[in-house]
Amino acid sequence: MRNCVIAAFAVATAVFAAPAPDVTSRALPSVIAASTARTRLAGLTVATPSNSPAYDRDLFKTWDTISGTCDTRETVLKRDGTGVTVSSACTPTAGSWTSAYxxxxxxxxxxxxxxxxxPLKEAWISGARSWTNASREAFANDLTRPQLLAVSAHENRSKGDSDVTEYLPPLASFQCTYVRAWVQVKDFYGLTIDSAEKTKLTSILSGC
Structure with missing residues (x-):
C-alpha cells in the first residue's frame, strides 16, 4: 500500500509540476521581436509618471460588445482557451485555459x-490622463495589440497596477514575451516610461 501511495504521489506531482504548454502564439496577437522591441524602447519618451488628475478606473470603459452577444472579456476567453464552447449569451460552458503568467x-x-x-493606471500616469474617453475605451478593449490576456485571477490580482519594475510573470519562459509586448503597447499608444522602467526593460530585453 505504501508503495502505491508513493507512486500515486509521484504521478500527481508530475502532472502538476510539468511545464505549462506554450500559449504565447495562441494567446496574444503578434508580439514584436526582441530586436524590434529594443529599437522601439530606445525611442520611447522617458518622463516622470503623473497621477494628476487622480486615476479613475471608470474613465476606461470595459467591456465592449465585440460580436453578437460576445463582449471583450468573452472574446478573449474564446481566443485564449482550448476547446471552448459558449452559450447563446457567449458565456463559456466548456474549455481549458492555461495562464501564461x-x-x-x-x-x-x-x-x-x-x-x-x-495596466490601466499605468497607462493613465504615462499619458492616458490626457486622452479622450473614447481613446481610453479603445485602449481598455484592444484586441489588436498584445494588451489583453486571460490569466489566473490570483496572478492578475497579485500584479495589480504594477509596472515591470514591480512585477514580472513568475513563469520565466514568458517574461521575454511580456516585456516585448509591454514595449509594443507603450510605443503604439505613445505612452511614456520612467527611468527605472527603462533600465528594467533594457536589462530583460538584452537577454531575450
Missing amino acids: DGLVTTNASSFDIDHLV
Missing part, C-alpha cells in the same frame, strides 16, 4: 481574469 490550468473560466498587460 504562472502556468495554472483550469476548466473554470470564471477563475480567470482578463489582464491589461499595461
Whole structure:
C-alpha cells in the first residue's frame, strides 16, 4: 500500500509540476521581436509618471460588445482557451485555459481574469490622463495589440497596477514575451516610461 501511495504521489506531482504548454502564439496577437522591441524602447519618451488628475478606473470603459452577444472579456476567453464552447449569451460552458503568467490550468473560466498587460493606471500616469474617453475605451478593449490576456485571477490580482519594475510573470519562459509586448503597447499608444522602467526593460530585453 505504501508503495502505491508513493507512486500515486509521484504521478500527481508530475502532472502538476510539468511545464505549462506554450500559449504565447495562441494567446496574444503578434508580439514584436526582441530586436524590434529594443529599437522601439530606445525611442520611447522617458518622463516622470503623473497621477494628476487622480486615476479613475471608470474613465476606461470595459467591456465592449465585440460580436453578437460576445463582449471583450468573452472574446478573449474564446481566443485564449482550448476547446471552448459558449452559450447563446457567449458565456463559456466548456474549455481549458492555461495562464501564461504562472502556468495554472483550469476548466473554470470564471477563475480567470482578463489582464491589461499595461495596466490601466499605468497607462493613465504615462499619458492616458490626457486622452479622450473614447481613446481610453479603445485602449481598455484592444484586441489588436498584445494588451489583453486571460490569466489566473490570483496572478492578475497579485500584479495589480504594477509596472515591470514591480512585477514580472513568475513563469520565466514568458517574461521575454511580456516585456516585448509591454514595449509594443507603450510605443503604439505613445505612452511614456520612467527611468527605472527603462533600465528594467533594457536589462530583460538584452537577454531575450
